[in-house]
Every structure is written in C-alpha cells, then in structure tokens.
C-alpha cells in the first residue's frame with residue numbers, strides 16, 4: 001500500500017511503466033517485458049491490481065514454502081526491526097545464536113558451522129571459495145543440467161544456458177562439467193537400472209583424469225532444469241567416489257531444501273552427508289533474502305589457523321536471521337515436511353492421471369511437492385517442443401504459452417524450455433491442487449494441438 005496521499009499515488013499503469021523504464025527484467029529480452037502489478041498475497045494466492053487472484057502453483061520461484069504472509073514470520077521481522085535492525089557481522093546477536101542452534105537440529109547431521117549470505121548465489125560463491133581454500137585445489141565439477149547462481153563463480157558452475165551469453169570470458173577458472181543423472185534423457189544413452197549408474201562412475205573417471213579437483217557441486221534433486229530425481233544408489237556412490245579421491249561434496253539445496261521434496265533436505269532421502277550444504281529460498285520462505293553455506297567440523301577446524309577470506313556487510317544480517325527462526329518453527333508447528341510428503345503423493349497421482357489424456361506429456365516426475373511435466377512432440381523420440389538455443393535467442397516457447405494460458409485461468413506455473421515446474425506452497429490444500437490441475441488439463445490442449 002502506498003503512503004502517498006491518494007492524488008499522488010501512481011496508477012497501476014504508471015507502476016508498470018516505471019518498472020519497465022527504470023529496471024531490468026531478469027533473464028530475458030527487455031522489449032516485451034510487461035510485469036503484472038501485484039498488490040497483495042495471502043497463503044497460496046497472490047492478487048493483482050485489478051483484484052484478480054492467482055493460485056501460486058510454483059511458490060513464486062519455488063521459494064514461498066510457507067505460503068504468503070505467514071503471520072509468525074511477519075511478526076519476527078517486525079520484532080527484529082524494533083530490537084536491532086542491523087549490526088556488523090563481527091558481533092554476536094541473539095538471532096544469530098538461536099538460528100545457528102536450530103540449524104544443527106534440522107540440517108543433515110555433521111553440518112555445524114555456518115556462513116550466512118543473502119542469496120543462493122552468494123551462498124554458492126562462499127561454498128566454492130571455502131572448498132578451494134580448504135582443499136588447496138581449484139577445480140569444481142558441476143553438471144550440465146544445473147543452475148547454481150548468477151554471479152561469476154556460480155554462473156561459471158551453472159550448466160544451463162543462462163551461462164552461454166557470458167562465454168567464454170564469464171566462464172571463470174576451473175569449472176568442469178559432468179553429465180547429469182537424468183534417467184528420462186540419459187546424456188550417455190544408458191538405461192536404468194542396467195546402466196549401474198554409469199553417470200556416477202564417469203564422474204570418478206573425470207576426477208581421476210582432471211587432477212586438482214576441489215569439489216563436486218550438485219543439486220541433489222535438480223530444480224529448474226527439470227526436477228531430476230536420481231536413482232537411490234546415485235548419491236551414496238557419489239559420496240564414496242568423493243571420499244576415495246579426497247574431493248568435497250557440495251549439495252546445492254537452494255531449491256530442494258526446506259521440505260520441498262518431503263524431507264527437510266533432499267540428501268536425507270539417501271542418508272548422505274555432504275561436506276558443504278548450500279541453501280536459501282525456503283529458509284525464510286523468501287520473505288527476506290537469506291542464503292546459508294553450512295560446513296562440517298573438519299572444514300571449520302581448518303580455519304582456526306587459516307585466514308577465512310570471505311565476508312559481506314550483510315553477512316548474518318539480523319533482519320534475515322530472525323524470520324528464519326520463525327520459518328523453521330512454523331514448519332515444525334505445521335508439520336510441513338510430512339505434509340509435503342503426503343500432499344506430494346496426492347499431487348503426483350493427479351499429475352500422472354493427466355498423462356492419459358495428453359499425448360504431449362513425455363514424463364511426469366517428482367518427489368514431495370516438487371514436480372515437473374516434461375512436454376514432448378513425440379513420446380517415442382522424446383523430442384522437446386523447444387531447445388536451449390530457443391530459450392537464449394528469445395524465440396517464443398510453447399511452455400511459456402501454456403504458462404500464460406494458466407495465468408489467464410488464475411494459476412501461476414513456472415516454465416523452463418520444454419517443461420513446467422510445479423512446486424506449490426507446502427500448506428496447499430487438496431481443493432487448491434484440484435483447481436490448479438484442472439487449469440493445467442485445459443492449458444495442455446495447446447501442447448496437444450502442436451503435435
């Protein structure tokens with residue numbers, strides 16, 4: 001709500017025009033950017049300036065896990081602003097101590113030392129620097145189907161085409177890409193389970209031949225690039241490979257953490273302990289910008305006698321930490337990790353049922369309340385409707401048309417190249433899932449007609 005007198009308040013059109021004129025629209029060509037003016041949000045919905053309500057079927061950017069306007073988190077922000085809105089990172093604060101203790105309860109075992117950043121990107125930057133300082137080695141092995149952030153090291157470690165416009169200079173030093181684990185479109189043309197997860201073994205081959213590898217950086221369940229869930233053997237094997245070669249395993253749980261997959265963190269599905277875990281988004285349900293880089297005691301101990309060459313003015317910013325405490329308490333109070341598992345099954349069944357009526361659906365995959373609908377021109381060949389070069393060259397994408405159709409019907413769903421990512425707030429009700437799946441059912445006619 002504006003604090004200006006009524007006659008000075010901007011009209012909705014003026015808000016949109018000023019936003020377009022003065023701001024960059026991210027990850028896009030600018031010329032057709034016409035952002036909706038959003039004025040309110042509540043639980044699983046957000047509302048535009050015309051009063052139209054949208055069901056948030058992707059939690060914005062897969063981040064508003066608690067739903068919009070959770071009162072406990074809002075109160076924590078207000079209280080912290082009253083108590084101590086800012087103090088430099090060199091000081092101890094109650095919020096910092098309380099959150100740190102709480103994190104040791106909910107993070108995978110063994111992660112006990114924390115660096116607080118203000119985004120997933122920054123948390124990955126911290127992880128990469130810490131891995132390099134700790135190991136004295138340089139190379140990071142990441143995978144092609146991945147996104148790790150937008151700044152120089154994290155975009156260099158990003159396999160997806162958001163890296164391409166920066167090539168070759170933006171690549172940074174020392175990132176090597178491995179094949180992803182993707183059983184629907186295996187990059188090395190194997191078939192699970194006969195493959196004995198050769199994609200993991202190939203990573204070992206890379207480590208052995210590269211030398212100087214500091215860490216393997218992976219999303220345990222790949223997010224934007226298709227909700228790729230690995231087979232159960234993959235992570236335990238990757239852990240053993242890293243151990244054999246004295247290479248750190250960094251789990252990027254920016255999107256897959258905080259109950260999204262039906263566990264507090266996705267690595268819990270396979271009982272694997274990473275050396276470094278990076279997260280953000282759901283840690284505060286995105287109400288304030290917080291990223292976390294969590295490390296083990298072994299890594300922490302190294303820096304007792306070595307210079308920790310990293311920091312930000314906003315590190316451990318009290319305004320970001322207090323709402324994280326409230327978010328974790330709310331997740332516990334509402335039993336949201338369990339809820340994600342249960343409602344995720346319901347959602348998964350409804351989505352799978354869609355595949356019977358829509359030949360354009362190639363695969364439906366997911367875990368917890370984290371799903372992808374992979375759309376194809378042909379189920380046999382698995383040919384997608386659009387490609388990575390289409391995305392980067394600004395060609396209209398079929399999935400964007402479907403997402404636009406869904407918005408007309410009052411449902412937000414995120415689209416990426418040739419799939420949709422479905423990740424509603426963990427508080428979503430069955431009736432809301434039914435509503436959104438119904439809208440999806442109608443919108444998918446667009447894809448079926450394009451076959």
Ligand SMILES: Cc1ncc(COP(=O)(O)O)c(C=O)c1O
Pocket residue numbers: 061119120121122124147148149150219223224252253254255256280281
């Ligand atoms: C897996 C993963 N890592 C890192 C990031 C970057 O996080 P942020 O956008 O908060 O910088 C994202 C963002 O979508 C992500 O999905």
